[in-house]
Amino acid sequence: MTLYTLETLMADFAFLALMVGVVVGIFFLVKAKAKAAAPPPQVPDWYPDPADAALLRYFDGQRWTEATRPRDAPPNS
Structure with missing residues (x-):
């Protein structure tokens, strides 16, 4: 069984948070572009x-x- 050190665990959480942020950001950019009304x-x-x-x-x-x-x-x- 692998034991995580505090630094490794924090790095994994930081990476996960970054990936979630990127996915959420892309989602909102696509949604905003879809809502942009044509003149x-x-x-x-x-x-x-x-x-x-x-x-x-x-x-x-x-x-x-x-x-x-x-x-x-x-x-x-």
Whole structure:
């Protein structure tokens, strides 16, 4: 059976803490990048609705409107 000295045990804990910190840091960086919202489009048109993947939402060039339509609807509906 291997006996740990206090220095070896502390070094192992420090290494473990460092590895956990790296993993947590990477997780939060990936999560933050995924949350970064794209700037709104500049051209008035129908765009995918972020709240419902089955819908398109109309952007009037300045703001998102309340107008929605199904993604598979004809363009002039």
